[in-house]
Amino acid sequence: MFAYTIRRIIATIPVMATVALFVFSLLYIAPGDPAAIIAGDQATPADVERIRASLGLDRPFLVRFGEWVWHIIHGDLGTSIFTNLPVWHMIQQRLEPTASLMVLTLAFSITLAIPMGVVAAWKHGTWIDRAIMVVAVMGFSVPVFVIGYVLAYTFALQLDWFPVQGYTPLSHGFGPWLSNMVLPSLALGAIYIALIARITRATMLEVLSQDYVRTARAKGLDQRAILYVHALKNAAVPIVTVIGIGFAALIGGAVVTESVFAIPGLGRLTVDAILRRDYPVIQGVVLLFSFSYVIVNLLVDLLYTLFDPRIRY
């Protein structure tokens, strides 16, 4: 298992290299031009051309890619074309809000969704099952921004329980931090509550119909023990998979949530950077995403072996 972990970590290098090259070439072919944006609307075409040259954007693809890789090897993610700030600094500024949003979202989702899914499967076919599933399905049949607006309108503007927007760093206190994050995490979490509850229910149903569970039931074992010891443990594999998979999707949802609630996170940094073609920032963020994704999924795979010893590596 240890050797496996090492192998997987080494394997992240080609993954990240592929992603980097893929994104770099995609951006290179794309016609967007940061020089035109820097120059502003009133600049003349000749000015734009000069700015492009001074940014080094007129150089060939391989030269630019090679230079970037060279800097990465030396631990330098480069500087933003627009702000002249180091990319690593810009990412650091944004890391905490996004991490907070994701952690809270996952925490809310898991604590709400797994019991929902378990109960639904246990009471399969009854009105409880249906009611839970309808509630869960509501969660992902409405786009995150609509949920966000409704939450903000109800709980911030009308009831005044939480702020409409913004982010307070954890260092300013747990209370203020949480009060800023509750609405965004719930808005973003809705879809994961639905997803995790459904998968939990589906796999629980699967497990509950397995022979050994039916045997246990027939033997008159305590219902709760069956549920926890046999069923939930076996259902854990797909649930963990979904959480691992959800990580990348979380980033997509985070972009929208961060816009709606004006949270200074990585999602907005990414979209802003893409729209402005701030190449060093896009590259840095994508590297970070693929790195954390690989790590999260490594953890997920390791958890598989924990929950289901039949899976070996």
Place this chain on the structure above:
Amino acid sequence: MKRRDFLRSTAAVSGVVSGAGLAMPRLARAQGARVLRFVPQANLSSLDAVAGTQYVVRNAALIIWDTLYGIDSKFEAKPQMCEGHEVSADFKTWTFKLREGLTFHDGERVTTRDVIASLQRWMVRDTMGQKIKASLDALEALDDRSFRFRLNKPFSKMLFALGKSNAPVALIMPERIARTDPFKLISEYVGSGPMKFRTDEWVPGASAVFEKFAAYQPRAEKGDWLSGGKRMLFDRVEWKILPDAATAAGALQNGEVDWWETPVSDLVPMLKRNKALEVAISDPFGNIGSLRMNHLYPPFNDVRARRAVLMALSQADYMQAVVGDDPELWKPLPSFFTPGTPVYTEAGGDILKGKRDYEGAKKLLAEAGYQGEPIILLVATDISITKAQGDVTADLLKKIGMNVDYQALDWGTVGARRAKKDPPGKGGWHIFHTWHAGADCVNPAPYTALDAGGDAAWFGWPKSDAVQADIAAWYEAGDLAAEKAAIAKLDEDSFANVTYAPTGFFLQYQAWSKSLSGVVKAPFPVFWDVQKA
């Protein structure tokens, strides 16, 4: 050498000061520091208003950097960093003297070396600066506080050039920063304006913080736009970037921000009903919408095709799509110039008045040889003003029998595509949209979009010798009457050439909390003399 040593020692001092300052904010906050929370029109992605011309960047730069002269609300340039000037009778020699006590945010004194380096960088980028540079014999320092322009041609608009508000602005920076390539963005944000930029607190795309510069010495006169005493009554001005209009409205209603620069006009009735808020027109000079055609390729290389679009274009449609139902916010503009300004004229603008003539337009298009080839319409869908105009244009072209290829793109891509001179089928384009601040459309100097110099002109590359001659005539005009005559002729020739198609004149609101006082109408947010109850 001496200067460098001095620099080092002041750096050390300022290091100590800023070290002490680190502990300050929390203390200051506890004692109720005066903080203004402002929502700007767009994300502040850079800070160089010489290398770039984005409005939001200019607005931030005007707080950090000071100018030698500054325009007031009558568009007259008044001395700002300068004590005054002398000019020879032939307008060829301009001598300026700096005020005493000007210091940069790093503690360094402002000298003519900084001024000359800054002006040299600016002259490369600015249209008026280029005019000065073209006839410049020397720009020389007489001493630490006096400097002189020696020109070989008369230039009467020097003060306006140094004090104008449209970018590139003649901002005065320390020499070491001003040495930056004029086509590269500066990376150090040290000015001598009323507020310091807190680079350490800048989160691009989310927030920017300006802090009162204690050593700033405002002029004795009352502040008026960029002129007079810029008295900062806040310790901190915090810009919060809220790209989502619904969120910005909520934050303002909830008292989480104090001032929203550009509220969406459809939300204004709701904001007006809120008793804690004040809503008013922000910039009396407003904006002019623009539909820009490519003059290099068929069908719009033929003036008849361009005129056909103008004949059918309904400015009311465009303006309602852009600003909404409020009739106070827009008016038709049969002109290329900002209404309400001294030189305003409607000469040649009849083609935009009266009933729209679709049949006539179709006929004219046929005469121009249009045979249904696709018209490539670049639409930046991430900006509401350009998107609304693009949607109306698609409808308009359809009505006059044109075949539209609507290309939904982001602004970054439109910015790159519109610079391409390739044929429309091969990566080029036929039409894109933008808008110009009315404050920049008061005369030809800041008005690059009206230039018709062919290859060197703005995107679309219009070419008309008559237009160019009219612009030259304006530069030579000595008095208002002569300027007016030149502008009337310019307007007429620009319509004849259809340099671009104005889609109307529109205003925008700004909204702020009633606890603020001193908010004024201007083409840029004015933070001095504003205070919070």
Place this chain on the structure above:
Amino acid sequence: MSTTTIPVRELTAADVTAAPVLPDVLPARRERGAVMMFIYRHPTIAAGGFLVALIIAMAIFAPWLGTVDPTALAPAKRTRPPSELYWFGTDMLGRDVYSRVLYGSRVSLIVGFSVAFFASAVGMAIGLISGFVRILDAIVMRIMDGLMSIPSILLAIALMALTRGSVGNVILAITVAEVPRVSRLVRGVVLSLREQPYVEAAVASGTRMPKIIWKHIVPNTLAPMMVQATFICASAMITEAILSFIGAGTPPTIPSWGNIMAEGRALWQVKPYIVFFPAIFLSVTVLAVNLLGDGLRDALDPRMAKRI
């Protein structure tokens, strides 16, 4: 304008995916009361199937349901509240929201069903291969990791920048993001199944691989796949809306539920109906697809079937 009218023919993907409803309904004709029996036994399939069929019909027959040109502008009649004349009101450019919502169902259905179909097919193939062929497993899964670690939103914006906004690009961007998800799920099931005694027995007795896959593995992956496919279909419709929100979705010349909502969202406090109607339609459609999927899952599951 050629780009504004969506040919009805493009709905083939929708027809294909909706097809499974039919075999369930057909036998019901033979006996009296069989329909009632079916509804009684599979209420979720019946309800979901009925709603999905209704929405498909709405999409196909949009031109005859009292609609006007969904792209016709009338800025003078903008943001009108719902009335007899404009059932769902008009948007910021004076377009009829009712017509836009009806025509918009076409885009949402096409996007949802196409993504579900392509992502399931490709994902299943990749998942089976990597679950069974150990040598390929590591490589394929690393490539999937790489693809999956690029958020679909980034990919969609990049694709839009590369060419321009189009329905095809939206489908492609969402599919690319979904494929690794499906393949991971299938691989997970395969990994767990191949350790099962009956599979091991089959392998030991020399049964050929394709047969094992076809007889033992595929049927067992179908149930989770069905759940997954309905989820993908539903989530693709939502993602389409999110992409429109970011500005990288369906081009504005083609009405879709996503871009109607995205365009009206700034005004939702003052003109809620612009967002409300497409949101309701989207939610109901997603709900219907999910009900259908849930029902199918329960019905298709062999062990469940035995019990009934």
